[in-house]
Structures are given as C-alpha cells and as structure tokens.
Amino acid sequence: MVDFKKLFNRKNPKTVRPKRPEYEDKNVQPCLPKTRNRSLSLYEPGQHTSGLLRKLPIELRRRIYDEVLGHRKVHLLFEFAPRKYRRERTNKKEILEWRWWHCICTWDQTKDDYLASIWFDRCKDQAVNGNTGPPNGMMGKLKLDFAILLTCRQIYSEAIDILYSTTTFDFGSRQLLWDFPSLVLPQRFALISAIEMLWEFIDLGLSPIDTERTQLYQDMWAMLAAMPNLRHLKIGVAAHECPDPAPPDLKEVWLGPPKQLGNLDVFVVLVPVSYARIFNFGVDEGSNFTLDSFPDIVTMYCM
Numbered sequence: 001m002v003d004f005k006k007l008f009n010r011k012n013p014k015t016v017r018p019k020r021p022e023y024e025d026k027n028v029q030p031c032l033p034k035t036r037n038r039s040l041s042l043y044e045p046g047q048h049t050s051g052l053l054r055k056l057p058i059e060l061r062r063r064i065y066d067e068v069l070g071h072r073k074v075h076l077l078f079e080f081a082p083r084k085y086r087r088e089r090t091n092k093k094e095i096l097e098w099r100w101w102h103c104i105c106t107w108d109q110t111k112d113d114y115l116a117s118i119w120f121d122r123c124k125d126q127a128v129n130g131n132t133g134p135p136n137g138m139m140g141k142l143k144l145d146f147a148i149l150l151t152c153r154q155i156y157s158e159a160i161d162i163l164y165s166t167t168t169f170d171f172g173s174r175q176l177l178w179d180f181p182s183l184v185l186p187q188r189f190a191l192i193s194a195i196e197m198l199w200e201f202i203d204l205g206l207s208p209i210d211t212e213r214t215q216l217y218q219d220m221w222a223m224l225a226a227m228p229n230l231r232h233l234k235i236g237v238a239a240h241e242c243p244d245p246a247p248p249d250l251k252e253v254w255l256g257p258p259k260q261l262g263n264l265d266v267f268v269v270l271v272p273v274s275y276a277r278i279f280n281f282g283v284d285e286g287s288n289f290t291l292d293s294f295p296d297i298v299t300m301y302c303m
Contacts, residue, residue, distance in 0.1 A: 030098055031182040053155055065159040068145050070166035073105035073196065077172035078183065104142045105170065164191035165229065174199040174220060181223075194232035195224070202239050205253035206246075214253060221257035232266040233289075241296040242274035251279050255291070263288050272296040 053061055080098050144163070149156045169192060171177040177197065181189045201217055203210065224230060237254065247253075258269055267289040271279070276293035283291045 031179070032185065053151065058158070061155075061158060062162070065148070065155075065162045066166070068148050069159060069163045072144065073168040073170060074144065075103050075105060075170045075172065076176065077101040078176055078179070079172075101172075102143060104144060105168075106142055160188070161191055164188050165193055167192075168194040168196055168232065171195070171197045174201075178220060178223070190228055192227060193229045195230070196232075196234040198236040198238055200238045204237070204239055205250045206243065217253075218257045221260050225260040225262070230261075231264050233261070233264055234266065234268045234270065236270040236294060237272075238297070239272055239275065242272065242278055246278045250275075255279065255283060255287075258289050259287065261288060268292055270294055 053064070056064075078098065078100055080096060149159055149163075171180065174197075177195070199217075199220070201213060204213060204217060224233065235258075242250075254271065254275065255269065258267075261267065268291075269289050270292045272295070273293040274296050276291065279291065281291065281293070283289065
C-alpha cells in the first residue's frame with residue numbers, strides 16, 4: 001500500500017508552526033466564521049497539481065481516496081490541550097491550545113462484549129480491568145492519512161466528501177457533537193452518514209426535573225433528525241442506576257425524542273439495564289429504532 005505520508009509530505013522539518021493566539025484562550029472555543037472570505041478555488045489544469053494522481057482517471061482516484069480515507073470508525077475530540085502529543089509528562093513548557101485529536105478505532109468488538117465497552121472504550125484506554133488495550137489506540141497512534149488532502153486543492157475537493165460520507169464518527173462528548181456544525185462547513189456536516197457514541201445524561205427525567213437537561217436531550221435528537229444523509233446511528237445514553245419506583249413518564253422522556261428521526265438502515269438506542277427493565281426491554285410498536293442495554297455505572301464499577 002502506498003505510504004501517502006512519505007509520498008506527499010512537503011513539510012520542512014525545521015519549520016516551526018506559527019502560534020495561533022485565537023486558539024490559545026481556554027475560555028473561548030474557536031469556530032468557523034459565519035462568512036468565508038472566499039470559497040475554495042481550484043487550480044487550472046495547467047497549474048501545479050500532484051502529477052502522480054492527476055494522470056489517473058477520476059474513477060481510479062476515487063478508489064484511492066476511498067482506500068486511504070474511507071470506511072473507518074474514528075474517535076474524535078476537540079480539546080484545550082498541549083500542542084504536541086506526548087506519552088509522558090516532561091519539564092518542558094507546554095503550549096496549550098484548542099486542537100483536534102483523532103484515531104481510527106482498532107478495537108475488534110466482535111471478540112468483546114460491545115455492550116459493556118460502551119462505558120469503557122477499550123480502543124482509547126490503555127487497559128481495562130487488567131486487559132491490555134489494542135496496540136493502536138487513541139491519541140498519537142493509528143490515524144487517517146490526511147497527507148493526501150494536502151497534495152493540491154483539486155485532490156482535496158475530490159477526496160474530502162469521501163472522508164465525511166463514509167466515516168463512522170465517535171464524538172468524544174455530546175458537547176462536541178452539539179458544537180460540530182459550528183466547527184466544520186455546513187455541507188461537510190450534512191454528508192455524515194454514521195455516528196456511534198455515548199451521551200451522558202445523568203438523572204434524565206428523574207425528580208427534581210431538570211428542564212434544561214431534558215430540553216437539550218430533545219434538541220440533540222432533533223439535530224440528528226435534521227441530518228439529511230444519516231443512515232447508521234447507535235447512541236448509548238448513560239445515567240446512574242434508575243430508582244425504584246421510577247417516575248411514570250420516564251419512558252416517554254427517554255424514548256420519545258428518538259421518534260423524531262425517520263427510518264435508518266441501523267438505529268439502536270442503548271440504555272442502562274436498570275432503565276431497560278423499567279421500559280420492559282422494548283419499544284412501542286412501530287418504533288423506528290431498537291432498544292438495547294448495557295450495565296449500570298454502579299454495576300460496571302463493581303464488576
């Protein structure tokens with residue numbers, strides 16, 4: 001397989017990346033401007049582009065883009081953190097800034113209990129309950145070869161849609177999913193077809209009712225319902241163990257909002273087992289999603 005990092009990397013190793021003051025304020029998360037100064041312009045055929053790929057037919061180029069960037073599950077974070085990833089702390093002064101982190105999911109969930117790993121993402125953790133994590137895990141390990149996107153504007157314009165439309169996104173937090181439309185171009189967000197992630201909504205629907213939290217829960221499902229190309233969705237809703245007796249309308253609070261979405265190819269809502277028990281481990285007839293369960297927080301930590 002072609003190593004695109006070596007093939008297309010034009011970086012000068014002596015070049016120091018300039019500081020970005022707008023990314024160094026912890027209290028202000030950067031986002032895209034409401035209007036861009038100009039749209040992406042493409043070079044004319046006679047101008048400098050990547051000669052190697054330009055000589056290939058567009059169908060073959062798309063197959064290459066698909067092989068390099070497509071059809072992976074990717075863990076994604078946007079954090080205020082050190083500019084450079086280090087495995088261990090050092091005495092060097094760190095430059096902190098808002099930056100993206102990502103890695104390709106390498107955990108083979110066919111050989112593990114997927115429902116339990118909703119809580120403990122073994123791809124990102126070094127070890128869980130004494131079990132060593134995969135060799136290529138989070139931050140700084142197995143990543144997408146973005147180098148191919150940097151070859152020229154023509155290739156970027158051809159390949160970027162494949163990245164967004166075929167990737168299964170695992171957003172590091174529900175807040176990141178909520179903010180994501182302001183961090184990428186609207187047409188990119190609209191291309192997303194698959195999401196698998198965990199939402200933490202502690203005490204959702206329990207007394208005393210937190211109306212803001214309940215409204216946010218509804219709004220997040222509404223946002224997903226508005227995504228035109230979404231076809232694959234698995235959402236685990238995390239909470240502490242459900243009290244007994246539970247509020248009479250708890251099932252509607254939890255399982256009503258997902259009904260806003262249309263029919264998807266895959267649509268699974270996962271809830272803690274104590275809630276699934278209250279919901280009789282099922283959904284209303286005609287529902288557009290299936291219900292599954294995973295161990296409660298208390299149960300998980302007692303295992």
